[in-house]
Amino acid sequence: MKTTIREIYKETEKYLNNEVVLEGWIRTSRSSKTFGFLELNDGTFFKNIQIVFEESLENFKEVEKLPLSSSIMVKGILVPTPEAKQPFEIKASEIEIEGYSTADYPLQKKRHTFEYMRTIAHLRPRANTFNAVFRVRSILAYAIHKFFQERGFVYVHTPIVTASDAEGAGEMFRVSTLDFHNIPMNDKKEIDFTKDFFGKETSLTVSGQLEGEAFALAYKDIYTFGPTFRAENSNTARHAAEFWMIEPEIAFADINDDMQLAEDMMKYIIKYVMENAKEEVEFFNSFVDKGLIERLENVVNSDFGRITYTEAVELLQKSGEEFQYPVEWGMDLQTEHERYLSEKVFKKPVFVVDYPKEIKAFYMRLNDDGKTVAAMDLLVPGVGEIIGGSQREERLELLEQKIIENGMDPEDYWWYLELRKFGGTKHAGYGLGFERAVMYITGMTNIRDVIPFPRTVKSAEF
């Protein structure tokens, strides 16, 4: 019967000693005069299945010369192989060639650098490492939806094209249909965006939070999961111009509820991936990041630490550690500080809360001390910051004042302010960079290697 490699590994008993039909791609091939072996992968499972074919096969000569990645249909009996590494193999009675490959197929047996693999992003999911990465990416995405939907959160598609700047921080991509050869100008010698598609200046969103807040104040619990964009000119292993973000927002909730949600979510999604991508996680643990499983289990099994920013600063100052950036109250914590806190002090994930208001965004709620805001970052061993969130300023006058202090125009935020006017409540939320989460769970260290077709400075291939 027609089946898949996943099916055969999951329900071996059902298929053993029966005839099966598989379709897939040849991963490796070797043969002698009278018989040959193929490793077949059909994309449904991380592991391959071994195909044995013998001289008696009608097209033996043709099959043994098939270039790697040729696609075939195999019919044969699944037999146990108690003496071999693999638990079973297929004795082929028929092999039909579906699509030929060529001798210059780029993914030959030898190892390639990740840099090279980026130049063949259309083929790299056929290689073990990337096959594992992108299946984990898919399963992780589903785990996130599952977590929130099971808790009754409403999934909101916040807009991608936007006329506002959620962070008030610039670095946005402009979206336009204006003719670049002939940009229209108005009387004041300004660009006449009324002629543009949307009738105003528009950009790609950097965050769906503000719109998410509007929905949280209708549904109580919501989340977004969509692409966001930063036109940041930083060519690092952790920055991409296009990345996906998850932003839950919860009403009738404060910063402590927010941290609890983040902790529950992290545990849930890691556990889900470990259970549903077992083979992939084991592969990463063996070949990409030796301590991976231990680190992930530590996250699932420990209560996350909590410390205020002020306590953290004192602790870092007294640590005796020589940091590249000396620690001082009022500064933003650097990755070296974040990692020291989670790896050396807590040895587990830790929330740092109540940051100086000057280094945080305008919408974060001012604490009673007048100096800090109810912001939280989740720091994890091996990475540093993975989640950033806050309780939102629900007090209309304070928010309005903050907008003005930040040199922004309250009129641009009329609807955001109205959320505080018409039955506002305390509410909070956070952002999880999806690619950071994929990197964390796979041990991959370059963001370009966890995005199917990455977009970075000077690169938008495929």
Add this chain to the structure above:
Amino acid sequence: MKTTIREIYKETEKYLNNEVVLEGWIRTSRSSKTFGFLELNDGTFFKNIQIVFEESLENFKEVEKLPLSSSIMVKGILVPTPEAKQPFEIKASEIEIEGYSTADYPLQKKRHTFEYMRTIAHLRPRANTFNAVFRVRSILAYAIHKFFQERGFVYVHTPIVTASDAEGAGEMFRVSTLDFHNIPMNDKKEIDFTKDFFGKETSLTVSGQLEGEAFALAYKDIYTFGPTFRAENSNTARHAAEFWMIEPEIAFADINDDMQLAEDMMKYIIKYVMENAKEEVEFFNSFVDKGLIERLENVVNSDFGRITYTEAVELLQKSGEEFQYPVEWGMDLQTEHERYLSEKVFKKPVFVVDYPKEIKAFYMRLNDDGKTVAAMDLLVPGVGEIIGGSQREERLELLEQKIIENGMDPEDYWWYLELRKFGGTKHAGYGLGFERAVMYITGMTNIRDVIPFPRTVKSAEF
């Protein structure tokens, strides 16, 4: 105990005659001298819960004057009300005011037009119709993920910013960080896109299909679910500039497998929404579209029809019906024809297959007749086309030729062509416009009313 309105409706027995604590927003309010009623909604459930409060309440005077949409915490006993319309109500012992609203709150009891509601998109999810729409949207999105993930499909995030044009059809938004006051030019007086962020001309994607194919040829079964964009200057009830699309792609599969998948998916997701958004679907059936539930049940319970384009044309020509657009072989079917086929002829969803090659995209597989391609559209009663798909041309030479015939440059599609060179297989896929699906399942007739913050010609508010 602290709970939600959803919990109370789902597990009434557990809460009845016990003290409960709820937080939510006041939907309606009326009172006499000694007592009052509030309808409270907390966003977790479509229905409200009635709160009875009496003079004995410490802040009775204040509570009875609270403007609509004020947010409150209520403590009280949940009591059965066998003689009333609603099954139970809460006798409040304490009401705490969390956030005041004002008398000019725009959503007063009177009905507003959908047009007006679009101007208050930040508040409209608090109104019944839109609350139902956006919860259905969320549940439908999850149903789609669930359907594909349960079948082992890999979810792929195809790129949003792209340097290629998947449809070869133009109408794209440009993405740029160039200074519009000073567009750089090269020696040949062309725009110098090497100076742009990505080092080349880039736009917003119109489809993730081509990249999806690359992943299907590694994983066998994949799907995309992400935003897509059309800079089309059409101001209709069915067009938005930004919309979400689902694009599954399956390898070792032909056009018949493709149709089977589409049929299975449609039935699954409709069933899931009917089961998991029961109250919302009933509301739509009563107040938005009287025949809705019957129509949806018909989809779930019938085998979809199948007819070739050529048969469909003959059938329409012989129908005796007077169409605005007379039917002729070679033309694209119009909505009037599509609706006639599904509503009058089949009275259920119907696939039309094998369209003339001239009216379909370059990547669709040429049939043996040399005149048609293996394309399919799914037509549904009440709407017309909801899904479009095809088997893809897997034969390298034919595909290359088609690209040239379409005036495109094969070099721009080098990687797409390589998918046919290195072990191509027969494969197929389709696209489902997510908003069309939401409209179909809710009965809403304007796409602006099923997108949280719609983007259309001359409009990108919020």
